[in-house]
Amino acid sequence: MNDAQMIQTDLTGLLTQQEMRQIDAELAHIPYKSGAAIDALKIVQAHRGWVSDECLQAIAKYLEMSAEELEGVATFYNLIYRRPVGEKVILFCDSVSCWICGCDKIKAKVSQKLGIDYGETTADNRYTLLPVPCLGACDKAPVMMVGDALLTHLDEEQIDQLFADKPSGGDE
Amino acid sequence: MEKVLTRNIGADLKPTDLAAYEANGGYQGLQKAMKELSPKDCQDLISASNLRGRGGAGFPTGMKWSFVPMGDKCTPGHKYLVCNADEMEPGTFKDRLLMECDPHQLIEGMILAAYTIGADLSYIFIRGEYVVAIQRLRDALAECYAKGYLGKNILGSGFDLEMHLHPSAGRYICGEETALINALEGKRANPRAKPPFPQVSGLWGRPTIVNNVETLCNIPHIVERGAEWFKSLGRGEDSGTKMFGASGKVNNPGCWELPMGTPIREIFEDYAGGMQAGLELKGFLPGGGSTDFLVPEHLDLVMDYNVIGKAGSRMGTGTMIILDDQTCPVGMVLNLIRFFAHESCGFCTPCREGLPWSRQVLVDIEEGRGTVEDMETLAYQVNYIGAIGNTHCALAPGAMEPLQSALKYFREDFDRHISGGRCPYHSPSRSGGH
Numbered sequence: 345m346n347d348a349q350m351i352q353t354d355l356t357g358l359l360t361q362q363e364m365r366q367i368d369a370e371l372a373h374i375p376y377k378s379g380a381a382i383d384a385l386k387i388v389q390a391h392r393g394w395v396s397d398e399c400l401q402a403i404a405k406y407l408e409m410s411a412e413e414l415e416g417v418a419t420f421y422n423l424i425y426r427r428p429v430g431e432k433v434i435l436f437c438d439s440v441s442c443w444i445c446g447c448d449k450i451k452a453k454v455s456q457k458l459g460i461d462y463g464e465t466t467a468d469n470r471y472t473l474l475p476v477p478c479l480g481a482c483d484k485a486p487v488m489m490v491g492d493a494l495l496t497h498l499d500e501e502q503i504d505q506l507f508a509d510k511p512s513g514g515d516e
Numbered sequence: 517m518e519k520v521l522t523r524n525i526g527a528d529l530k531p532t533d534l535a536a537y538e539a540n541g542g543y544q545g546l547q548k549a550m551k552e553l554s555p556k557d558c559q560d561l562i563s564a565s566n567l568r569g570r571g572g573a574g575f576p577t578g579m580k581w582s583f584v585p586m587g588d589k590c591t592p593g594h595k596y597l598v599c600n601a602d603e604m605e606p607g608t609f610k611d612r613l614l615m616e617c618d619p620h621q622l623i624e625g626m627i628l629a630a631y632t633i634g635a636d637l638s639y640i641f642i643r644g645e646y647v648v649a650i651q652r653l654r655d656a657l658a659e660c661y662a663k664g665y666l667g668k669n670i671l672g673s674g675f676d677l678e679m680h681l682h683p684s685a686g687r688y689i690c691g692e693e694t695a696l697i698n699a700l701e702g703k704r705a706n707p708r709a710k711p712p713f714p715q716v717s718g719l720w721g722r723p724t725i726v727n728n729v730e731t732l733c734n735i736p737h738i739v740e741r742g743a744e745w746f747k748s749l750g751r752g753e754d755s756g757t758k759m760f761g762a763s764g765k766v767n768n769p770g771c772w773e774l775p776m777g778t779p780i781r782e783i784f785e786d787y788a789g790g791m792q793a794g795l796e797l798k799g800f801l802p803g804g805g806s807t808d809f810l811v812p813e814h815l816d817l818v819m820d821y822n823v824i825g826k827a828g829s830r831m832g833t834g835t836m837i838i839l840d841d842q843t844c845p846v847g848m849v850l851n852l853i854r855f856f857a858h859e860s861c862g863f864c865t866p867c868r869e870g871l872p873w874s875r876q877v878l879v880d881i882e883e884g885r886g887t888v889e890d891m892e893t894l895a896y897q898v899n900y901i902g903a904i905g906n907t908h909c910a911l912a913p914g915a916m917e918p919l920q921s922a923l924k925y926f927r928e929d930f931d932r933h934i935s936g937g938r939c940p941y942h943s944p945s946r947s948g949g950h
Contacts, residue, residue, distance in 0.1 A: 385685065439606040482761075
């Protein structure tokens with residue numbers, strides 16, 4: 345056994361019993377272990393908020409695939425986070441209907457209130473701001489998700505109220 | 517008119533549980549099929565109904581299903597039925613409504629589709645952001661297993677079906693059926709080369725049908741009430757009803773079930789309420805971000821696949837995106853191209869390299885740095901990337917549709933950006949988004 349394999353073997357222990365049980369449940373209806381790659385990434389992310397290098401290697405080992413192959417899967421998808429995110433992710437819709445309805449102004453307001461731009465997390469670790477393709481609520485544009493909640497018909501006043509406990513200018 | 521797909525959806529948008537669904541005639545199509553109809557009977561009904569795929573391409577559903585090997589022609593093993601609930605086409609918001617408010621209608625349609633093609637395993641591939649729809653479908657699936665609509669020996673027919681919910685990790689290209697299949701297999705969602713077609717070799721190399729949510733929601737009604745009834749619903753040459761919608765600066769943006777063949781003017785004026793005060797209609801994308809612009813002179817066309825096709829666009833998803841006269845068309849196209857460039861899977865060069873190139877040219881024009889040569893570059897891109905066969909799948913040609921039609925209808929706007937060295941609109945932003 346070479347060094348790289350030893351490191352991977354050790355890392356498998358990173359996954360909790362609960363995470364492994366949930367991954368096993370997915371494996372029950374999938375003919376090959378690597379077929380649960382996306383499910384496993386999402387399960388681990390649901391528990392930990394994001395997928396660290398160590399977790400990625402542990403999942404790859406568990407699913408009997410190479411870490412490189414799993415990394416190719418993880419980085420392909422918009423909702424798998426390979427860097428730490430805040431307690432809540434803000435998915436801000438910047439697609440066409442929201443753009444027509446003035447989402448850029450709302451985005452500027454969110455950035456100003458929280459002091460963060462796309463891809464950044466507030467210093468108190470509460471929010472990460474990310475752009476997202478059309479959220480499928482175009483009749484209620486502009487829209488965004490904060491955590492699991494879909495917020496619609498956004499205006500600047502609403503953003504002020506939503507982040508009222510944040511001083512204008514955010515954390516910077 | 518008679519409501520079919522939305523008959524359980526009230527103004528309060530309250531979700532329909534199993535009891536409410538059954539009380540309003542739900543699962544009658546399934547009861548009928550399990551007692552009286554063979555898979556062949558169901559196949560014949562769907563083919564005769566002329567139902568066409570509601571995901572955007574409009575391919576005849578019965579024909580798609582007919583390519584699945586049946587009986588002795590099929591090697592032993594699983595067959596799969598997959599619902600494409602990965603609604604990510606910009607400006608499209610119809611499947612969300614159908615799933616959030618009436619999850620059982622979709623499930624009944626899926627059971628019937630699976631029965632018809634002989635599938636024993638089925639998946640709902642749904643976008644991860646649809647958290648409400650995911651929860652309601654999960655609840656509805658549990659109700660179905662408890663009631664014996666899913667699982668072994670459904671309603672004593674000997675037919676077995678398992679159904680799983682697969683929330684996606686998010687990528688527009690998953691809407692392409694072979695990319696979706698790769699995503700279901702836990703891989704990067706690069707589209708596959710065709711042939712082989714999924715009907716013969718799809719998920720895990722087995723026969724697989726992928727249908728859109730709205731397509732599948734039509735199935736119970738056709739099985740229960742017949743092909744002739746379904747055909748009679750359309751006002752033009754296409755069968756059935758359709759979820760139509762409008763977004764943008766109209767008075768009453770929304771989504772409505774209307775007969776196929778409804779005039780665009782009726783949707784725009786009577787349902788969407790026309791433009792907001794002080795604004796004029798400049799153009800519209802008839803069915804999502806990858807359809808060509810149409811302009812006010814097309815308002816009297818009817819929403820049928822071939823009619824919209826002949827006008828140079830596509831009906832797509834049927835949810836229109838409205839461009840007003842005070843929003844910059846260059847900015848709007850830039851927003852769309854930016855989206856497609858971001859969502860390109862990167863597999864083939866024309867898409868991976870060409871879309872960011874188009875985006876950069878549009879940024880330059882929108883921000884006042886455009887040149888006359890840039891217009892030639894855009895025309896070249898449209899001809900090269902837009903041609904089916906130059907790219908691995910339809911994403912890049914779809915991306916070129918709004919661009920090529922904007923160059924046709926709004927050429928003056930592009931020229932004004934270049935000659936004036938600035939965007940002449942008080943547009944929502946200088947450069948169409950982030």
